[in-house]
Amino acid sequence: MIDVQHLRKQYGDLVAVDDVSFTAETGSIFGLLGPNGAGKTTTISCISGLLKPTSGRIAVSGHDVVTDGPAARRHLGIVPQELALYSDLSAAANLEFWGSAYGLTGDLLRRRVAEVLALIGLADRGKDHTSTFSGGMKRRLNFGCGIVHNPKVLLLDEPTAGVDPQSRVRLLELVREQAHGGTTVIYTTHYMEEAQDLCDRIAIVDHGKLLAMGTLDELRRMVGEKDVVRVAGRFDSTAATRALDALDDVKVLSAAADALTIATAGASRKLPAIFTALASAGSDIHETTLKVPSLESLFITLTGRELRE
Amino acid sequence: MAAAKDIRRRMADPAALSIWLGLPLMLAGLLSFISNVGGDAPPRARVLLVDQDNTPISGLLPTATRQGNTPIDIEEVTLEEGRRRIDGGDATALLIVPAGFQNAVIGSGSARLQLVTNPSQRVLPAMVRQMVEVLAEGAFYGQRLFAEPLSPIASSPQSGPPPDANVATIAVAVNQRLTQLQGVLLPPVITFSVKTEAATEQPLNFGQLFLPGMLFMSFLFIAQGMSVDVWDEKQEGTLRRLLTTPQSAGRLLFGKLVAGIAVAAAVAAAGLLGAVALFDLAWSRVPLALLWCAYVCGALLAMLTLLHLLARSQRGSEMLAGVVTFPLMMLGGSFFPFEAMPAWMVSVGKWTPNGLGVARLKELLYGDVSMASLALAALGIGIPAFLAYLAAWRRLRSFANA
Numbered sequence: 001m002i003d004v005q006h007l008r009k010q011y012g013d014l015v016a017v018d019d020v021s022f023t024a025e026t027g028s029i030f031g032l033l034g035p036n037g038a039g040k041t042t043t044i045s046c047i048s049g050l051l052k053p054t055s056g057r058i059a060v061s062g063h064d065v066v067t068d069g070p071a072a073r074r075h076l077g078i079v080p081q082e083l084a085l086y087s088d089l090s091a092a093a094n095l096e097f098w099g100s101a102y103g104l105t106g107d108l109l110r111r112r113v114a115e116v117l118a119l120i121g122l123a124d125r126g127k128d129h130t131s132t133f134s135g136g137m138k139r140r141l142n143f144g145c146g147i148v149h150n151p152k153v154l155l156l157d158e159p160t161a162g163v164d165p166q167s168r169v170r171l172l173e174l175v176r177e178q179a180h181g182g183t184t185v186i187y188t189t190h191y192m193e194e195a196q197d198l199c200d201r202i203a204i205v206d207h208g209k210l211l212a213m214g215t216l217d218e219l220r221r222m223v224g225e226k227d228v229v230r231v232a233g234r235f236d237s238t239a240a241t242r243a244l245d246a247l248d249d250v251k252v253l254s255a256a257a258d259a260l261t262i263a264t265a266g267a268s269r270k271l272p273a274i275f276t277a278l279a280s281a282g283s284d285i286h287e288t289t290l291k292v293p294s295l296e297s298l299f300i301t302l303t304g305r306e307l308r309e
Numbered sequence: 310m311a312a313a314k315d316i317r318r319r320m321a322d323p324a325a326l327s328i329w330l331g332l333p334l335m336l337a338g339l340l341s342f343i344s345n346v347g348g349d350a351p352p353r354a355r356v357l358l359v360d361q362d363n364t365p366i367s368g369l370l371p372t373a374t375r376q377g378n379t380p381i382d383i384e385e386v387t388l389e390e391g392r393r394r395i396d397g398g399d400a401t402a403l404l405i406v407p408a409g410f411q412n413a414v415i416g417s418g419s420a421r422l423q424l425v426t427n428p429s430q431r432v433l434p435a436m437v438r439q440m441v442e443v444l445a446e447g448a449f450y451g452q453r454l455f456a457e458p459l460s461p462i463a464s465s466p467q468s469g470p471p472p473d474a475n476v477a478t479i480a481v482a483v484n485q486r487l488t489q490l491q492g493v494l495l496p497p498v499i500t501f502s503v504k505t506e507a508a509t510e511q512p513l514n515f516g517q518l519f520l521p522g523m524l525f526m527s528f529l530f531i532a533q534g535m536s537v538d539v540w541d542e543k544q545e546g547t548l549r550r551l552l553t554t555p556q557s558a559g560r561l562l563f564g565k566l567v568a569g570i571a572v573a574a575a576v577a578a579a580g581l582l583g584a585v586a587l588f589d590l591a592w593s594r595v596p597l598a599l600l601w602c603a604y605v606c607g608a609l610l611a612m613l614t615l616l617h618l619l620a621r622s623q624r625g626s627e628m629l630a631g632v633v634t635f636p637l638m639m640l641g642g643s644f645f646p647f648e649a650m651p652a653w654m655v656s657v658g659k660w661t662p663n664g665l666g667v668a669r670l671k672e673l674l675y676g677d678v679s680m681a682s683l684a685l686a687a688l689g690i691g692i693p694a695f696l697a698y699l700a701a702w703r704r705l706r707s708f709a710n711a
Contacts (some may be wrong), residue, residue: 045710050553051710070555074555083546093317097314101556103555
C-alpha cells in the first residue's frame with residue numbers, strides 16, 4: 001500500500017502540491033485526476049523519490065521515501081509520462097537493464113524478461129532495437145520496464161497520453177491485471193473516461209490541491225443530481241449572476257463576460273427560465289451545453305472550469 | 310549494471326567506437342609512414358660553386374667545406390649552369406668566387422663573395438650562409454698571419470700550382486712564422502675539451518614521439534563523447550527513471566565512469582599493440598601503461614561529466630566541453646609532442662591533466678619511470694577528478710529534474 005500524508009512541494013513562492021493526503025490499498029487502482037499543471041506529476045515525483053517533499057510524509061509498503069529511500073524505491077515501479085527507453089538497445093536489453101536496476105539477476109531476470117515481453121505483446125520483437133518500434137509498441141515496452149521487477153506499488157503517470165485507441169485498451173487491460181495480481185496502482189490522468197472505467201478510488205486535484213476524493217459513486221453523490229449548464233455569449237456578469245440567483249435551485253459556479261457556468265437539477269426543464277433571466281440581464285446567448293452528473297460535472301462544480309481547459 | 314548497459318550501448322554504435330578505436334591506429338600508421346618515407350638519412354645542402362678566380366687559394370674552398378662532418382655537398386659549375394639551376398630550385402645555394410679572391414686572401418686586394426640561396430628552403434641555406442661566414446672569417450685571420458709568407462703565390466703571374474721553389478720558400482716562411490707565434494699559440498690560451506656522451510638510449514622516432522599524445526587525444530574524444538551521455542539520458546527520460554530505482558546517483562555515475570574506462574582501455578590496448586608491432590615496444594611495458602591510460606581517461610571523464618552537468622543546455626554543454634578539450638589537446642602534448650612545443654607552452658601544458666598523463670605515459674613506454682613521480686601525477690589527476698565525481702553526484706538529481 002501507499003500512504004501520503006499532508007504532502008507539500010514548494011518551489012520558491014510557487015506551491016506545486018499543497019497538503020495532499022491519500023491512501024491507496026493493496027491491489028487497488030487509485031486515480032489522480034486533474035488537468036495539466038494540477039500537480040499530478042509532482043506528486044508522483046515526490047512518491048518516487050525524484051523530488052524531495054517540502055513537508056509531509058510518504059510511505060511505500062511501510063518505508064518512508066525520504067528517510068528510507070532505497071527500501072521504498074525497491075517496492076516501486078514507475079511508468080513515466082514520457083517514454084524512458086534506451087533506443088539503441090533491444091526491447092529485451094531494456095527490460096534486462098531495468099530489471100537489474102531493481103536487483104533482479106540470473107534466471108529470475110531472464111524469466112521475467114520473457115514473461116513481460118509476452119505480456120506486452122512483444123515476444124517476437126524482443127531482439128529488435130526499440131528505435132524500430134511504433135509509438136504504441138514503445139508505450140507498451142515503457143510499461144513493461146515498470147513492472148519487470150514485480151513491484152508492490154506501480155506509479156503510472158498518464159501512460160496513455162498520445163497512444164492509439166488499440167494500444168490504450170491493451171495498456172488499460174495490463175493495468176487491471178497488475179491490480180488483480182495484488183499491485184497497488186497510482187494512476188494519473190486527465191482523461192475522465194479512463195478514471196471512471198479503471199479506478200477504484202479517485203482524487204480530483206487542481207492547482208496542487210486535492211479537491212475531492214472517493215469512489216466513483218461517492219464522487220457522483222457529491223455532485224448530487226445537479227446538471228451543469230454552460231452558456232457562452234456576451235454577459236454583464238454581475239447582472240446575470242443576480243438574475244440567475246433569483247431563480248429556485250440555480251447556482252452560478254462561475255461568471256465571466258463571455259461564459260457562465262450554472263449548476264441546477266433538471267436543467268433541461270429550467271432552460272427557458274434561465275434564458276429569460278439572462279435576457280432580462282441584457283445577455284446575448286450564442287451557445288448552450290448541458291452536462292448530466294458525472295466526474296466532469298463534478299470537476300466543473302469544484303473548479304468552475306472544464307478539465308481540459 | 311549501469312556500466313554493462315553503457316558498454317552495450319556503445320557496442321550498438323559501431324561508428325563511434327571504430328572512430329575511437331581507429332584514431333590512434335590510423336594516426337600511428339600515418340606518422341610511422343611519414344617518418345619512414347625519408348629513411349634515417351638527414352637532409353644535405355647542395356652548394357653550386359662558380360670559381361671565377363681559378364687560383365690555388367680559390368681551389369682550396371671545396372676542400373675546406375668538406376672538412377668535418379658538415380651536411381654540405383659542393384659541386385663546381387659554370388656561372389650559366391649555376392644561375393639556371395638555382396633559379397630552377399635545384400640546389401640550396403649558389404656561391405660565386407670572383408676573380409681576385411686569392412689576392413684578397415693573401416695579398417692586399419679585396420673581393421666580394423656572392424651567395425644566392427634557394428628561398429624555398431629554410432634551414433639548409435642558413436647553414437650554408439653560416440659556413441661561408443666562417444670561411445670568410447678564417448680567411449681574414451689567415452691573411453693577417455700568413456699574407457707575407459704566401460706573397461710569392463700572390464705575385465706569381467701564372468695560374469695553376471705554384472713552382473716547387475716557391476712552395477719550398479713558402480713552407481720555410483710559414484714555419485718561421487709559426488715558430489714566432491709559438492709562445493702565443495702553443496699552448497693555446499683557451500683550451501677546448503670536447504666530451505661526447507655515449508648514447509645511453511636510442512633516440513625516439515617520429516611515431517614514438519607522437520604515440521602518447523595521440524592516445525590522449527583519443528581519450529579526450531572518448532571522455533567528451535561519453536560524458537555528454539548524461540544529456541542524452543536526460544533527453545530520453547531514462548536519467549529520471551534511473552533515479553527512481555534503488556540505485557544511488559553515485560553508483561549510476563560510477564557505472565558511466567567504468568564504461569568509459571573500459572572503452573579507453575580497449576583503445577589504449579589497440580594503440581599499445583600497434584606500438585609493440587611498429588616500434589618494438591617491450592611487452593613488459595604494456596600492462597602498466599594500459600592501467601595508466603585507463604586511469605587518466607576515467608579522471609578526464611569524471612571532470613568532463615561535471616562540466617556537462619553544470620551547463621544549462623546540451624548545446625551549451627557541448628560548446629563548454631569543446632572549449633575545454635581543444636586547448637587541453639593543444640597544451641597537453643596531444644596535437645604535438647612536448648619536444649616540438651615552445652618552452653612556455655610545455656611549462657603550462659605539463660600541468661594539465663592530459664599533459665601529466667602524456668608525460669608519464671612517455672616514461673612508462675620509453676624511459677625509466679619513477680614510481681614517486683607516477684604516484685604524484687596520479688594524485689594530481691585523481692584528486693580533482695574525485696572532487697568532480699562527488700560534485701557530479703551531488704548535482705545529478707537537480708540536473709535530471711531541471
